Structure formats: C-alpha cells, structure tokens
Amino acid sequence: SQQGEEDPQALSIQEGENATMNCSYKTSINNLQWYRQNSGRGLVHLILIRSNEREKHSGRLRVTLDTSKKSSSLLITASRAADTASYFCATVAKNSGGSNYKLTFGKGTLLTVNP
C-alpha cells in the first residue's frame, strides 16, 4: 500500500472558504513534501517540511506535521478559484534496504473551488 495517502480524495468548497487536506504515512520519514498539479500540467512544489519541524507557512498555505500520528495536513486559507487543482503529498523515507532514501507520492486530493 502507499506510504503516503491523502484524505479526502476529492473536496469541493466555495471561494473564500478554507480547504484542509490530510496525508497519512506508515514509516518514519526524513521529510514530507506537498505539490500542486493543475489539470494537464506538471507538478509544482508548495512546501517541504522536515521531520524535526512541526509547522511551516507560505502565503495562504500552512502545513503541519505530527510524527507521532504519522500525519500531515495542508491548509489553504481564503481559497480562490485558481486554487482548483490536485494536491499531492510525497514522503521521503529510507528504502527497505536502509541504504537510500525513497520518495513516494500519494494519489492526491482533487480540490475544486467554486466561484
């Protein structure tokens, strides 16, 4: 099963509302990254949070990390129609042999912001 799994799979909100997406993972991580993908485009990096960090902000984005619960959340405040996209979390953890790091993407949350 996936190392990182987003919840919910889809989220529909009105412009101006806040959107919260969650990511759960199974093994200890080195860092966790959030990406956005607009339809038909490449992924764009949003925030990277390291295992010794608990919260990071970037503009209207807030990411939290709870290593005890093995979960992270992405909050988008005051959403806009332009925030409509798929959001992916990606976890970086040691591979099964322990010799290298491995990055695993979740399946994503599709966020729709209605004007």
Add this chain to the structure above:
Amino acid sequence: NAGVTQTPKFRVLKTGQSMTLLCAQDMNHEYMYWYRQDPGMGLRLIHYSVGEGTTAKGEVPDGYNVSRLKKQNFLLGLESAAPSQTSVYFCASSPFGQGMFSYEQYFGPGTRLTVT
C-alpha cells in the same frame, strides 16, 4: 530561465516502436528523475540520475532505459513500446543536498504518450 522542459509534448506509438523522450534543465541541478503518472495512482519513479554519467533504477524501470551524457539532459528511451506504457511522463530535477530527496523537485510539463 526555462526551468525543466520536455519534448515532445504528445506522441502516439504503435506497439513495438521505439522512441526517446528528452528532458532538459537549466538550473544546474545534480539530480534528475523520470516519473510516470497513471489515472488513480501517484507518480511512480522509473529511473533517476545523481549526476552526469550516472543512472539508476527506480520503482518501475522495466521496459525503459535512460542516459545522462550531459548534466543538463536526461533521456528516457522506450526500445519496444507496449500498450502498458501508455501514460503521462514527467521529468524532474533537484539540487544537490544531503541525499537525493532532501530538497524540492522541479517538474517539467509532461509528455502524454499513447501506445496502440
């Protein structure tokens, strides 16, 4: 500064044909990656490179080969295309750091490949 570019943007192949996807980055990044994205699945790593002249297998390498003869370019080859290789392919790069995934990745716009 174009970032990461990919050519071509679209391609249709018949089963058994071969092709090469080209990725170029102008950010002087050490690490480069090839991913595939299929409906309902997260991105999966095909091959990666930690520097010029080096390549390594990722999660789903079968049926693909890669080369990194120049630091700025990373080529993905399909020697004998199969319908299972129908997908969207993304190239990415990241700067040198304490391990391959210690910094964010920069993605290209993708190549949509259909194998009939």
